[in-house]
Amino acid sequence: MKNRWFTKKVEEITVEDSQKTAESVKISGDLQKDRAYLKQSLGDSFDVKYRSLNVSGREFLFVMLDGMCDNLLITEQIMLPVSKGDFSSFDGDGALSHAADRVSGSIDKSVTRDMETAIAEMLSGNLLMLAEGGGFAVLFGVQYFAKRTPDEPNTESQERGSREGFVESFKDNVAMVRRRVRSPVLKIKTLEVGATSKTRVCVMYMSDRADMKMVDEAVNSIKNAQLDVVLGSGYLQPFLNRNKYSIFSCNATTERPDVFCAKLGEGKIGIIVDGTPDALVVPHLFIESFHSLDDYLKRAYYAAFARVLKIMSFVLSVFLPGFYVAVCTFHQEMIPEAMVFSITSQESKTPLPIVAEALLIHFIYEIVREAGLRIPKSVGNAISIVGALVIGEAAVMAGIVAAPMLIVVGLTAVSSFVVASLYEPVAILRFVFIIVGGIAGLYGIVFGFAAVLVNLASLSSMGVPYTSPLSPTKPGAWRDMIGRESWRQMGRRRMQIDKLKK
Template sequence: ENVRGSREGFTEPIRINMTMVRRRIKSSALKMELMKAGVKSNTDLCLIYQTDMVAPELLRDIRRRIGEIPTDIILESGYIQPFLDTDITSIFSNVGTTQRPDTLCAKISEGRVGILVDGTPFALIVPYFFNENFQSIDDYTHRPYYAVFERWLKYLAFFFTILLPGFYVAAGTFHPELLPEALLLNITAAEQDVPFPLVMEALLIHFIYELMREAGLRLPRPIGHAIGIIGALVIGDAAVTAGLISSPMVMVVALTALSSFVVPSLFQEVTIMRFGFIIIGGTLGIFGISLGLALMIVNLCSVNAYGIPSMSPESPFQMFAMRDVLIRVGWKKLGRKKLKIQNLPGTEIR
């Protein structure tokens, strides 16, 4: 959802979606290339790009990958996304998704390729960089100082949701000296009646939370909302009263869950990493969490999305492109010179 801006979104018929894009970019450089995918379904796909911005090598690579898809039936853009992902060893994808025509048009104007699939309202963006998960359409309608605040809040929420439970488990198990004395005494008093080790308690309550979230998501919306609210209140209160979990752990999980919704495009990734950091924190302590965080950063920096570093422009660093990464400068500066992804440092395509 956005506070200000278009409320229009893609729909299932591909022709309507193509019209939405064309209505926003009335340039002769905008090209829409129809393709077929799926051995039996012959599903319509549409590659959308600007000829004066896109790198020919990027376009050839995408065409080749789509032409080599062996799947018989393609019913959704998620069917072809794994074939466009250049690094299956990374937990983070370098193929983005959006339901907004304005977002797709903005990405196309930077030299990317948009892919529409008939039968789904979600378009694919190739390539997609890690820092774009922390951007939203409201960043460009709000004043710059507030947009910067929102962006930093999202970065903070990302690290908060993957590291807080693991840090809590590690500090309570191996490094109690890291906690203030008053807080440590409160945690100790709350945990003394819990029959499980701290790491098992954290895994149990996170599993229950994921169970309730999935149930609320799959049920019809009115029932799903009721299940989520009632389940959280009743089960959480009953578990604390029965001594199965402690009140501080409930607070940690609540803050973690709230933070995970701040960056919705990374929801799947942070869920898996959260469980991983809990296990690492419960077995190796803070040193294990530091090592895991370092490995995550190394993995991010090693991913090469179609010849472009996935962490660009942070790594390799480029000051010009940083004007819309950790900060967002005003439109008078941002719109003066358009960014082309093939001009980013470390890029192997032209």
């Protein structure tokens, strides 16, 4: 049911995004006219540089963005050779072609007759060359801007494997993938998203194993995304995920090129967004949240152990606080005899009911965690000390919080970082189950769990059920589910994600 009041309020303070594509404007060949058009479009931005060159009677105009181009390369490899050319016998188009030929073959060249395209390419760091009488523009790939060197991603540390991570430049990212998959089956489709930002997005897949319907679905979802400015892959996630009302995301994100390639190898579709090191992968299964590259680089028995540990950590981080609250409030018979005395004696001294205590302490923990994320590194230590003191000893000594509750919080906090990719749903579900456990005990927790389970079971990612291969049961895929087979067996036949489709 559409909420008219709220929609009206939203309309009062927002503007509809213009999704109209700009009218196609041809390059006229009249340099003055073209220069005026450029100035009108780009305004008086200080970083837009115009250079005119008259070589043997032919007027050339070079336009570039200062700070996005390699000035030395432009001077030595483009302007110098062009300035030494002889264009007297050429017409406008011929002069442009001849000038482009004089430029070193190692520099990317492309041509366009459309002014808007030329502007967009120039704004991406290309050098734009126009000539008097020339009906097209030549663009030279001379991008050079400050960028990060590939570093190990903080969020996906591995014990073994490469230390490279994606960077903000999508070209470098694509190059990293290409280095790992040196096969012609790796295909890339480049799109532009964002009416204003025109952010470049690469959709990558392997043509011999990806389902083309899935690829088309992904591409169309991105193309139809109504966005103005796209600054990260997170902007595209909701468009790739049809399940609006689930807290679990059916897309995976990764900063690691090796993980990215492994997923492409399973027939999945990877999406690299310019300007962000987080790449997206679809489809994504719930059980894959507990997989990591280390599982494939270590022995199979240890991989199984690590995965079981992760699953248990996930369960612990979601249910332990709520379970503790439910047991202490309604189901005290579940507490083993050895623990009942110490829990009771400590909880009886605190002023708050257990559910309030749990909510308070977990809320404080989330505050400290958020502060830890944003705080400058120089004062990070101070926050750790304050957090430990405030939440830890002082609270217990003052009798505000009981020690068993602190143990629960500590265990929950540590467990939630074992599966970092699921932290968002875990953090929310934890609070939900604390409240539910405090109101309806185990009864509420079980019904809440059942609702979450059925919600999980109802999700699908690009047509692949999210809880595959557990349910729908596909025993063939169990070879790499919780345990995994050794590479001797796994290497013989590869898994293909579209086989898990309904």
